[in-house]
Amino acid sequence: MDTDKATTTATRKNSLVDLHCHILPGIDDGSKSLADSLALARAAVSEGIGYIVATPHHLDRHFVNHSADVRRAVVAFQHELDQAQIPLTIYPGQEVHLNGDLAKRLPDLIGLDANMNYLLVEFPHEEVPQYAEELFFELSCQNITPIIAHPERNARIIKDPSLLYEFINNGALAQLTATSLVGGFGRKTKKFSEELITHGLVQIIASDAHMLKNRQFALRDAYFALDDLDRSYGPIFYQNSRHIINGEPLNHPIAAAPIEKHHFFK
Template identity: 65%
Template sequence: MAMATDTTATHTKKKNSLIDLHCHILPELDDGSKSIEESLKLAREAVADGIGYILATPHHLDRHYVNHARDVQQAVDEFQDILNEQQIPLTIFAGQEVHLNGDLDERLDDLLGIDSALNYLLIEFPHGEVPEYATDLFFRLSLQGITPVIAHPERNAQIQKQPELLYQFIADGALGQLTSTSLIGTFGKKVQRFSEDLIEHGMVHVLSSDAHALPNREFKLREAFLELDRLDRRYGLQFYENAKHLLNGEPIDHRIDLTPIEKKRRFLF
């Protein structure tokens, strides 16, 4: 998957250069789009936001949805044909948002990675906790040459309380995917501040939309990149390059040092 190269993420000669590695744009597969009309609306909104490439990531192996690899690929091929007919300048790739299960390393034949070689796998934790078996599973995946990419850790209740859990996963080789709307405040100030902490402490590596055809689940990827620029002018290009390398299955060179988040002391007076 050869991607275009740009000098910056938010200021580029190529109009649609942004890469979204987490999006529920395919119709009738999960809680994202419910129809081809909604999917086309999402596609046009993505293009308007400066996005040119989307990894479609329907839920897989959670309590509600099973989306086998072959079915997702077929849905992507069919939707890409429609996009081409409609002359919507958007390229779709097949992926999955894989729910954490203890036997994922035994299901690899039915898993779609962020890249076609399955070097990177987008994994979702339960929203309220981090299962104890995750560390052992991630180690077993690493033995297969797979790097787990943790989806939206900033919205996980246990990680919010114990960011050291995420720190250890990243120190052991995993990566983190931050949601664009978390960074711009859609999920509230607490999640926004925590997102900034994760960025500045090197615990997340890529920005993605996690867009659905639902209220307050828009793309907002360009706005989030501008927020990265506000935090530090070096961050936008770093996150853009990371997304490109992940989609191509290449190693990343993340230059924001990994450091623990110190717990704030409480004072009575």
């Protein structure tokens, strides 16, 4: 990953970084074709996004996208973007489904940065595996910080947010989906997303875009929503994404605090 591209943005209007996006054509449940991917790319640029980590699903029940395959797909798609003169830079990544032997699969995994200091991981939608704490410890011993994808949509975390607090308190990070914050998944998810932000339990906001029809970017609107919560939040989340894509530590995290159980449903 040429991280210089992600740090030289003084003259570039589209400087937002999207760390979670299913933009590569035909390899998971995101874009189905090159035409769809180019349409997504144009939509991303129109929202001010200049850098995307392509994160196809890996090791879930439906998709396996090995490291070498993802890297080849990124090179091919970047060529198409350049030919179409779309000012967007794509980096390889994966959304890795959590499983018990993940630490043994590291050679086939791609982080959100070149040195895999950060790894995007996905819990099963209905649960938090009991082995997650031990696995996260194993990753930390390899100097890898796990980033939990879209915790606001995990049924177990919704019921008991203290689970997420414990992960964050032990060094993990979490990524909120932009659509969740702007109400695309409903009022309760929006409220819970706001709670996670104000309690410091998510540190990154990303699109998790799949297609234009109903899983769009919404990243620009999400940054406006951050401003509505607190004017300091937008710059923090913006810088966090840039630090992560460059493999750097986060400088300005919001202090983590527990959420009262079911508080967001009252």
